[in-house]
């Protein structure tokens with residue numbers, strides 16, 4: 334039987350990051366239809382980073398190859414990583430056989446079990462520059478994380494830029510703030526994370542899902 338696991342966090346007005354706003358634009362009472370004006374930043378909730386997010390004069394969202402956003406993916410279980418720890422090259426080399434050209438890799442730390450809580454943006458496990466460079470060198474096509482960013486943004490923008498740069502320069506699609514990676518088998522399964530067709534942007538929320546054809550549940 335086919336299962337679809339939602340890997341995206343709900344987009345709520347109450348989110349502590351606070352950029353989501355919903356305002357009535359048309360109403361049933363006045364206009365005979367409900368339409369809502371929705372405002373949020375381009376890196377709100379589960380989202381995709383375009384190269385122009387952290388690189389000057391780099392490609393924008395509409396150039397992201399949708400073939401990369403849809404296809405076989407694998408979860409790398411790094412759930413032993415706790416607050417304050419880094420994901421270094423050695424942590425990823427345990428999975429070298431899976432880190433191959435074109436691979437879509439979802440790094441599982443389970444950090445997003447605290448999504449929406451006050452400490453969510455502090456001390457989450459993030460890639461080191463060496464780990465990011467190694468993933469880019471190995472030619473992977475997509476890296477997903479279940480933390481606010483691939484980089485330790487809480488340590489400042491210098492390190493944040495340094496971690497993003499090798500990945501974005503190599504055209505690796507980054508998907509951040511995934512959740513529920515523990516609910517999917519290691520893989521491979523079909524991963525889908527599609528941004529809106531917005532022109533000129535640096536990123537966009539995505540609805541990320543895992544499509545799993547599970548023979549056990551068919552019995």
Ligand SMILES: [Zn+2]
Pocket residue numbers: 382482483484497507509
């Ligand atoms: Zn990012």
